[in-house]
Amino acid sequence: MVLEIPRLAIMGHPNAGKSSVVATLTENDRIAIDKRAGTTTESDVYPVVIDGQIVIEFIDTPGFQNPSAILEWFQLHGGQSDLAAAFVSAHRNNPLFAHDCALLEPVAAGAGIILVVDGSKRIKEKDRVEIELLRLTARPRMAILNNLTRQSRHLEQWQNTLSKGFNSVREFNAHRATYAERIKLLNALKSIDQRWEQRLEQTIDAFERDWERRTDQAATTILDLLREALAFRYTESVKNNKLVFQSGRDQVKAEVMAAFEDGLRTLEIKAQEQIRANFHHNVWNVSADSILGRDLLSEDVNKTLGISKRQLAMVGMATGAASGAAIDLVAAGSSLGAAAFLGAAAGGMLGLMGGTALAKLDIEKAHGTQRFTVGPVSNPRFPFVLLDRIILYSARAMNWAHGRQAADEEAPDKVPDKDLPVKGFSEALTAQQQRELARFFSAARRGKVYEREDQCRDIIKGVLRDVAESRIDSRADL
Ligand SMILES: Nc1nc2c(ncn2[C@@H]2O[C@H](COP(=O)(O)OP(=O)(O)O)[C@@H](O)[C@H]2O)c(=O)[nH]1
Numbered sequence: 001m002v003l004e005i006p007r008l009a010i011m012g013h014p015n016a017g018k019s020s021v022v023a024t025l026t027e028n029d030r031i032a033i034d035k036r037a038g039t040t041t042e043s044d045v046y047p048v049v050i051d052g053q054i055v056i057e058f059i060d061t062p063g064f065q066n067p068s069a070i071l072e073w074f075q076l077h078g079g080q081s082d083l084a085a086a087f088v089s090a091h092r093n094n095p096l097f098a099h100d101c102a103l104l105e106p107v108a109a110g111a112g113i114i115l116v117v118d119g120s121k122r123i124k125e126k127d128r129v130e131i132e133l134l135r136l137t138a139r140p141r142m143a144i145l146n147n148l149t150r151q152s153r154h155l156e157q158w159q160n161t162l163s164k165g166f167n168s169v170r171e172f173n174a175h176r177a178t179y180a181e182r183i184k185l186l187n188a189l190k191s192i193d194q195r196w197e198q199r200l201e202q203t204i205d206a207f208e209r210d211w212e213r214r215t216d217q218a219a220t221t222i223l224d225l226l227r228e229a230l231a232f233r234y235t236e237s238v239k240n241n242k243l244v245f246q247s248g249r250d251q252v253k254a255e256v257m258a259a260f261e262d263g264l265r266t267l268e269i270k271a272q273e274q275i276r277a278n279f280h281h282n283v284w285n286v287s288a289d290s291i292l293g294r295d296l297l298s299e300d301v302n303k304t305l306g307i308s309k310r311q312l313a314m315v316g317m318a319t320g321a322a323s324g325a326a327i328d329l330v331a332a333g334s335s336l337g338a339a340a341f342l343g344a345a346a347g348g349m350l351g352l353m354g355g356t357a358l359a360k361l362d363i364e365k366a367h368g369t370q371r372f373t374v375g376p377v378s379n380p381r382f383p384f385v386l387l388d389r390i391i392l393y394s395a396r397a398m399n400w401a402h403g404r405q406a407a408d409e410e411a412p413d414k415v416p417d418k419d420l421p422v423k424g425f426s427e428a429l430t431a432q433q434q435r436e437l438a439r440f441f442s443a444a445r446r447g448k449v450y451e452r453e454d455q456c457r458d459i460i461k462g463v464l465r466d467v468a469e470s471r472i473d474s475r476a477d478l
Pocket residue numbers: 012013014015016017018019020021032033034035036063146147148149173174175176411412413
């Protein structure tokens with residue numbers, strides 16, 4: 001059976017946050033927030049498309065202008081079965097009512113209603129008029145308290161007033177709402193009107209399947225990143241005549257090391273772009289002082305993320321030190337620990353993570369040239385750091401409300417950065433899970449396929465699900 005697509009008109013005062021609510025519900029961060037003044041006379045339809053099918057439509061309406069004229073007419077024509085439709089057909093050709101018709105048109109055409117109010121403001125007479133006239137439309141309707149300035153003084157009064165005209169009244173913050181809260185909102189809507197139950201059920205199913213698929217896709221991106229980053233090497237052949245003096249050799253070493261590090265950074269950025277697209281983000285800024293704004297290879301990131309020394313030692317034992325921890329700082333023959341070399345060349349900063357070299361530098365002599373190769377990563381903590389960082393990024397992508405957009409960083413409710421998580425995610429895994437990942441890492445370093453990769457995928461998906469449910473980052477401005 002093909003059911004009609006649910007359509008919901010988002011109504012309310014100008015500046016109540018209607019467009020922000022639509023942006024969050026449709027995961028569309030390109031909707032113009034704040035641009036449409038109260039004079040706009042058209043409604044914009046925003047469909048949600050999953051698998052090429054429209055599963056729900058939200059209609060961003062112009063704000064109410066003169067609701068008392070509509071209410072008066074409704075009260076005079078109380079006998080009509082569908083007041084919104086009757087109002088529109090009676091006033092369609094009257095320019096004086098153009099705005100009111102535009103406003104009621106989606107409702108007249110059968111849409112359900114979501115009224116958005118700014119719960120931080122005091123209730124005015126105009127609000128009561130709107131509530132009453134929407135009640136008279138007899139459409140499935142829900143009211144949303146979008147608490148713009150986080151004032152709770154008036155919330156209870158809003159709840160009481162709204163519940164007179166609406167079957168469901170919910171707090172829903174357009175800037176903070178997560179996937180789970182979006183689903184809860186649709187579920188609440190489903191239960192208020194039986195006629196809508198089935199179609200919304202279908203919509204919710206589609207949302208849930210889509211989210212599951214995106215979580216799986218994110219896990220694929222993360223596994224690919226780890227595999228590619230851990231197998232990554234950078235090689236450059238240099239003519240012997242450039243290597244006669246120590247300074248020439250030092251320069252080449254610094255260059256290949258820098259190129260190697262940039263290669264790792266590029267792989268991370270590629271994975272981040274995939275994650276961002278997967279969760280439909282086009283505009284967002286990551287604050288420079290967050291752990292996501294720092295350089296991947298900085299000591300800050302290394303200190304904050306990854307697993308503890310103790311855990312690392314246990315994991316190292318479990319994998320028979322195959323992680324390569326043993327080879328750092330070795331400077332023998334043509335093979336130099338990158339840290340040892342950098343200690344001399346760059347003050348010991350570059351290539352070091354937690355006092356351990358990131359990777360090994362090999363120099364192979366051939367006819368008239370020398371081949372410098374850096375990689376693969378030998379630092380045993382690095383894969384856990386890289387994993388934690390991409391999970392942190394995913395957490396942000398999963399939980400960052402699309403209605404918030406990027407320009408919001410000056411907003412009064414911006415959460416201070418001190419709420420940043422101080423630990424990585426991998427540290428909270430069980431020893432067995434860490435060992436499983438460590439085995440995958442050591443296979444990846446050798447460019448081998450890990451036969452139990454599915455277990456790693458499950459571990460990563462488990463972390464992503466936790467992150468989406470506990471909204472780890474919507475509190476912290478990552
Ligand atoms: N702090 C905060 N600001 C919000 C929230 N929702 C909307 N706003 C801001 O309120 C203003 C009006 O929002 P908009 O969605 O354009 O309202 P509309 O006129 O009803 O469509 C914009 O500056 C938004 O960024 C919210 O949940 N929290």
